[in-house]
Amino acid sequence: MSELPVVVIGAGPQGLAAAAHLIERGEDVVVVERGQGAASAVSQWGHVRLFSAWPELTDSAARRLLEPTGWSAPASGYPTGAEWVSDYLAPLAGALGGRIRYATTVTGVARQGRDKVVDAGRRSSPFVVHTVDVDGVESRILARAVVDASGTWGMPNPAGADGFPAVGERAASDLISYRIPADVSELAGEHVVVVGAGHSATHAVLRLSELARRAPGTRVTWLLRRGSAANVFGGGSGDELPERAALGARARKVIDQGVVELVTGFRVAEFRAGGDGMTIVAEDGREVATVGRVFALTGFRPDTGILRELRIDLDTSLEAVAGIAAEIDPNIHSCGSVSATGARELAQPEPGLFIVGAKSYGRAPTFLALTGYEQVRSVAAHLAGDHEAAARTELVLPDTGVCGGSGDFGEADGASCCAAPSVLQIGRIPSTSPEPARSLTLETS
Known part of the structure; x- marks a missing residue:
């Protein structure tokens, strides 16, 4: 399996950064993106200005990949989503070149020849990433590891307060x-x-x-x-x-x-x-x-349907990666910011599978690009065998200044x-x- 690539699902900010880190460590990478171009989800909210400044919106390995091309990181200011794409994400995708397969949707991920139930030979079997392109042509990509950075943009929560559409919501x-x-x-x-x-x-x-x-x-x-x-x-x-x-x-x-x-x-x-x-x-x-x-x-909420034939561990409340759920739970989180999360916290029961980015947070709010960049740095180090770097924390997240979470949901004076x-x-x-x-x-x- 060592000759197989790492497949990254999603060419958004975290998916592209994951690819940059893996390439820097000499790993073969294939990025699968359902949109026609890089960061297609960000482009859909391109009119919105981010509250993170440029220094918090670019990844270290991505900068190192881009700088030899003459690109320079914007030093200050708060870009819109469209500017984030045009001034950073699109150039980064261009530097990754043919490693990205656009207009290709991942329909499922499994172990080769084994469904979720089978134990025998599971760890030694490669992943199979099932895809379909815009023409309906199906294909399979064998992978030694999978990094799911597909985000949550396609699954907005309904207006109904109990998690289902309210009566009449679909009709309206x-x-x-x-x-x-x-x-x-x-x-x-x-x-x-x-x-x-x-x-x-x-x-x-x-x-x-x-x-x-x-x-x-x-x-x-x-x-x-x-x-x-x-x-x-x-x-x-x-x-x-x-x-x-x-x-x-x-x-x-x-x-x-x-x-x-x-x-x-x-x-x-x-x-x-x-x-x-x-x-x-x-x-x-x-x-x-x-x-x-x-x-x-x-x-938003994560769509985990593509992972249904893999063994994953998600928090039952947040649908977030179980290893980080206690840190990000809005019901109990108090003063300060959550800790940075890396490969150890993101590890799944299925060895070689990592859920990163906004999808790792499930339904929990306030995901920062900085968090995702630290996640993929650690995961790439782990996949490359540099466990010391994977275990190291290289990020201190900015404090929100907000105390308590939504534990006061039903109270006026939580x-x-x-x-x-x-x-x-x-x-x-x-x-x-x-x-x-x-x-x-x-x-x-």
Whole structure:
């Protein structure tokens, strides 16, 4: 098997970085990418500006591969997704050349001649990566190891609070989007609702708030499942990524100014169609009416279907790699940042298989490019037999400044490990009169 390549699934930021590290260590690599070009998922949110600066967005081995070509790493600034692709990811893919197979979808990964049940000879059998191209031609690639960096972009979570689509969600699919909007001008004068509490939802709220300022009659309502809005606004001065802190500060400002209506503790149960727009109904019976468009930005989940014939170990709650689940669990994670994760934590019961990047986090939020780059550096070292380098931690992640996780999901004043004041939004009672609904804001310590 030593003569077989390592197959990397996905030519996104982590997949390309994994290939660069493996090549630097003299390993044969094949990268399989379903898109027509590199980082096709990033290109789909190319209009969004990242809160990580350029120094946090490029990988060390990738830089070493690119620099002899005359490329130089951008020294500062915060690129959009499109700029990340054009100024770094596309050149990196170009340097990898024919090692990348584009427009090719991985349909499954197994051990040659052995399904999941068979023990005998399993460890000595190569992996078989099943693929299909755009013309429907099927093929198989034999591999000595597989690095799954396929991400989670294709599996957005539904708006329904219990993890399944809410009643009427599928029927209203033409009015519900699961992506951050690029052009919101067509929504002028509409009542637009954003569901979700993460950075994607915050980006969408801010984009829509700009529309609400310049287009009278535009309403923006932000629905949070949590009873508290404290963590939504980020860690402020305690966040070591300034633009991430600024994102939260801007969101707090549009709420305080009344440009956006914030509704907390709202867990979507149903979408009802009506002549004057949709009505969104919560599990507790509250309603948000006359809705013209919804952006459900409630995170993503991994698609592990391609690995169903391999033996994998995922956390039962997060669907994250079991070895890192305790570090990233938003229910229990407290102050500070998670530790960097490497080959030891990412190892699967199937020797030679590694799940990296956003997919390794499963449903857990706040994955940073830096985390993925450290993961693939360690995994490449392990696959090359450099176990000392694989075990070494070469990254200290920036602190978020946010205390507690979503363990306060059902509480208005969830416990926190920090003493800094936080703003809590205590519900919103829908108004039956023309007067806008109001919310109560408390300052607590």
